[in-house]
Amino acid sequence: MSASTLRIALVGNPNCGKTALFNQLTGGRQKVANYAGVTVERKEGRFTAPSGRVLHLLDLPGTYSLDAASPDEQITRDVCAGNYPGEPAPDLIVCVADATNLRLHLRFVLEVKRLGRPVVLALNMMDTARRRGIQINVPELQRRLGVPVVETVAVKRGGARTLIERVDGEVPRAAPVEPDDAASRGNLHAQVRELLTATVQMPRATDALDDAIDRWALHPVFGLAILAVLMFMIFQAVFSWAEPLMDGIQAGITALGGWLTQALPAGSALYSLLNDGIFAGLGAVLVFLPQILILFLFILTLEESGYLPRAAFLLDRMMFKAGLTGRAFIPLLSSFACAIPGIMATRSITDPRDRLTTILVAPLMTCSARLPVYTLLIAAFIPRETVWGVFNLQGIVLFTLYIVGIISALIVASVIKRFRRDKSDHALLMELPSYRMPHLRDVALGLWQRTVIFLRRVGGIILSLTVLLWFLSSFPGAPAGATGPAIDYSLAGRLGHALHYVFAPIGFNWQICIALVPGLAAREVAVSALGTVYAMSGSDAALASQLGAVISQQWSLATALSLLAWYVFAPQCMSTLAVIRRETNSWRYVAISAGYMFALAYMASFLTYQITRMLS
């Protein structure tokens, strides 16, 4: 290691403002990846100190204790101790503590100090501490702790200046290594109490504003009502704000593809590959971006404000009964837009077992890609009638499909709970942090990082699958003088005909079976694939209305209902399976989720088809 670089590890309790401080220090110069073999996020950044020295900063996962209780806490423990393979031991540990919550956070500082490495303590949120009249005798605290103490305000410009000056100076001397045993752990609390009595004066244990908000936000009736209204607003925003953007993206990409390929002879393989393969694939990826961005904007804002743990508190009991945890609420909510961001959001569930259950049931939430299929079938087969004077029958059917998805997720989660081997209790033990005004820079950075993850990791998969499926649906081409649609002669067509044997008992005709093949890339592609099979073209809206007319004549009601039931479970979304692979690091769970969803879909469709035929 050269003298001009310094490796700094940033550690602290959850909710100490560590990530905001990291953002303040590094700005956008961050590298976000995973630790090898686990899905714990590794955030690294660098900045150049006034002296010209380059400081490497590692933002370690927040933890309450070095006695690790989850994979991310183990990483923090091992990196700090210098035991993590491939990660050099830090030259300096910056321990971040919330100045308004020192009784909890100082214990961790003492624990880190015992590792025998150079430590600097950053007392963060000093502005809030002053506002609440908390007085901290910093020189005395520094003297008693024996480590340098600086004051920071991570969310204010220049709020980390004193910290930068301190870490840029001489590396402080390390405290002696102390053994870690039960007796000395118990002793830490006594030391914290002594430190607090000597150096901190708090007029009031909690923030009066927090208490006032929580009286409403956690109220058994009003709390749930507030939550329901919030969720409703998010849903509205995700679906109504995103729509014009989605239409614009779709039109833009189609126009770009058309413009780029205008020189090519129409009907050539390259023309088709570019238009129907690559640009269609790109469209399929990008079209969900507005929804995902809006969704993440809300989730990040709620997360930053401190509301999310409150929502988890209100819903924990209900979700725990079903074998989940309150924390699974946000991932499952996100899955209504798309299971991919939902599964990505399960990273906030610290318990690996709860996280896995959430990942397995997330695809059962009705994602927006199923909507085009639902609307096509409902418009074609369900009469537009008014029921009980107020309700629209079509609307009721759509609502029922959503509810069936939710109920089946709860049932599947309870079944998983029953069958898992590890029956020990897993804790909720969740801190409800102080409410905080979301900070623009932190929300924007979070949004940017999630977008990059989505486009880079998921986009590549969707794009390559779309091209592959284009190939399957285009080759071999129709022979000269063929009368049927070209796709009928292709590999996908043959596959569809072969699948027909499997799907005949649930009422699917061979046209549906062919459409299921390209529907593997993204569920809504099944609609345009059906259009191709029935050999029609045009814009999506025109296609849907023409197609609706055709299928309402050619399909029986039983077939249509059976396809609806199929799509409630619809295992055939490759991108979701790819994300499950990435987030669980295991093909086994990919096989389990694909397998159980296929089985449920087949069973539900079989029952729907056979029962409808018996009744009609």
Place this chain on the structure above:
Amino acid sequence: MRLSELPKNASAVVDRVDDTHDADPIARRLRDLGFVDGEPVRVVAVGPLGADPLLIQIGSTRFALRRSEAARVSVRQEAA
């Protein structure tokens, strides 16, 4: 008495955390979070269904604990 038996808005002082089995990780974590002898605690709120989980204030921190977790903490009520 147990922390899980404390009614809403009631205060008490922690006695100790009991392991439900050997090397109980939840009990260890509770002790790390500050549930140690002499620490004042208060039940600030309870969940809407079955009054579970409990929201416990200890020091300046609020923790949501399920009833089974709170039952590990033994508390005593002191005359205020």
